[in-house]
Amino acid sequence: MKTALSIDIGGTSTKLAMVDVSYKILESHRLNTKVCKNEVDFFEVLFHAIMPLLQAYPKTEGIGIGAPSCRADAIVGATNLPFPQRVEIVKILETKYALPTFLIKDGSTAALGEGLFGLAQGMRNYVVLTLGTGLGCGIVLNNEVVRGSNGQAGELAHAVIKENGRACKCGKNGCLETYVSATGIKRTVFQLMADSHTESSLRNISFSELTAKAIFEAAKQGDLLALAAFDYTGKILGRKIAELGMTFEPEGVILAGGLASAGAFLLQPTIAQMEQDLLPAFQNQIKVLTSSLDTNEAALLGAASLVFNNVKERTGLYIS
C-alpha cells in the first residue's frame, strides 16, 4: 500500500506517523525533542525512529515535514529547537532515504489538515490559528497555502499589537502571542490578579503550576477571574481576526490547540469583538470555529498531504 511518512517537529516533542493514501494513520511515534542537545543528537534520534518505519512500509512515496521557522527547504532560526542555526533538513533526508521530501511551516500543515478533514473542508479561503504554548498560523487562499517568497509566510505570532506591551521571547514587546496563546492567557490571569480584587480559586496556584486547562476548568465553575481572562483574550483575538477578515475575507477562521479547547469561553468574546470591529460589509459572514480535530493528528495528515500528488499540487508547493 502506498504511504507517506509524516513528521511534525516541535520544541517539546517530534511526532512521526506513517499515513496511507486514504489518510489513515497506520502507526505513530513521539520523540522527545527537548532531550536533544544539538542537531547531531536530534538527527540520531530521528533516523533511529524513521528506519524501522521505512522498512515496515517499503512503498513509502515520500516524506512530509511540518516545522517551526522554515525557510525554503531548511529550518532556520527556530529558537525552540535544539538547532537554532540553519539545518537543510530536506536535503539531509532526501540524501539519506532517496525519497522526495517536502517541508512547510507547522501552521501550514495544521491548515492543510483542517482543510482535508476538519471544519475548513469546502472552504477556499480560511485561516487556522493554533493556540498552544505559542501562536501558529496557516493561511489558505484560493485553495492554496500562502507560503510567501521564501516559505516563511503566516508568521502572525510576533505582530506587535500593544505598544510597550508584554515582553516576548523574541526580544520585542507586545507581540500577539504574549496575549493570545495558552501562555498568554496565563499571563492575563496574573495581570488580573494583580489589578483587581476579584476572588478566584486561581489565586491558590503558582505561576509555574498554572495551565490554560486549569483556567478553563475554573471558568466552567463560574470563576469570575477566569471568565475575565477569557474575555480579555477573546477581545484581542477578535480584533486581530477582524483585521485578517477584512484583509483576506476568508470564509472561516479555525482555532486549534490547547487554548481552543475552551470552546465557547474563548469563542464568545472573540466573535463579539470581531463583529464589532468588522465594517458592515464584512459582518455576519466569517465563521469562527474551534477545531474538531486532534491538533497533532491534523498536522500529521497535513504533512502527509504534501506527499500525495493530488494534494501536493494544490498546496502551491514551490518556492519561486
Next chain:
Amino acid sequence: MKTALSIDIGGTSTKLAMVDVSYKILESHRLNTKVCKNEVDFFEVLFHAIMPLLQAYPKTEGIGIGAPSCRADAIVGATNLPFPQRVEIVKILETKYALPTFLIKDGSTAALGEGLFGLAQGMRNYVVLTLGTGLGCGIVLNNEVVRGSNGQAGELAHAVIKENGRACKCGKNGCLETYVSATGIKRTVFQLMADSHTESSLRNISFSELTAKAIFEAAKQGDLLALAAFDYTGKILGRKIAELGMTFEPEGVILAGGLASAGAFLLQPTIAQMEQDLLPAFQNQIKVLTSSLDTNEAALLGAASLVFNNVKERTGLYIS
C-alpha cells in the same frame, strides 16, 4: 485596434480612459463624482461620457472598473460615493453596452498597475498601499490578486491599531487610516502642535487649509514638527508593514498616493520601524518603495488589464 474602457470610480472624481492592448492610454476623461446627488445622477454623467468613447473606439473588448467597497459584481456601502446602497454596476453596464465588464476594488487595480508597469514588475508577492484621503490596499500573492470570498479582501484601512484612538468615519476609533493617510498625517500635525512647543510654520495654517503636500514642503525646509509628523506616521506604517511582511512574506510593499510623494521623509522611519519589528528571518529582504507611477494612471491601466485576456487569467478573476 483592440481597446479596453477603464473606469476608476472615486469619491471626488471618476476617471475614464480608453486603453489599447499595448497599454497606451489613448484618451482619458475626468468626471466630477461629488456633484452627483444619487445613483441616477451618477449613471447619467457616466453614460454621457462612455457613449462617445465607445463610438470612437468600436473595437472595445470590454470594460474594467475599479471602485471602493465592491462586493462581487456590485458596489456596496461605499460611504464616499453618492450611492451608499447596493448598485449592480457590472450588470448595468453589461446590459447597456453588451460588453464583458469586470469590477475589482480600487486598491486591486492599483496593485495590478504596479505589477504591470511599476516597481512591482517581476514580483510574485507584493502589497500596494495607496495613501490618499484614505488608505487603500491591494495584495498580490503567487501572481494573483487576493480577492477573498466575495471580492472584498484588501480592506486594511479599518484595522484598529490603537485602542481608544482617533475617531474614524466608519464609527470606530483608532483605525489605521486615521493615522496613515494624507488626512492622518494632518491630524498628527495638529496633535503634535497641541502636545509640544515645537516651533513650526505649520502653526500658521488652519486645519481646513493644511494639506499633506504642505507638510511635505515644510519637512523639506527642515521644519521639526513636520519631520516629527512623518516620523510618527512612518512608525505606525512600518509596524503594520512588518506584520504584513511576516503574514505574507512579500518581496515588496509599494506605497502610492499623495502621502507617498514625500519619498524618503516617509520611507526612512517606515523602514526603520519595519526592520525593528521583523523577526530576524524576515529582516533585510522586504523592499519598501514609493511608487514611480501616477496613481490614477496605474489604476486605469490595472482596470484595463482585467479586460485583456492574458492578464485577466492571472488576476484570479472569479468569485467562488
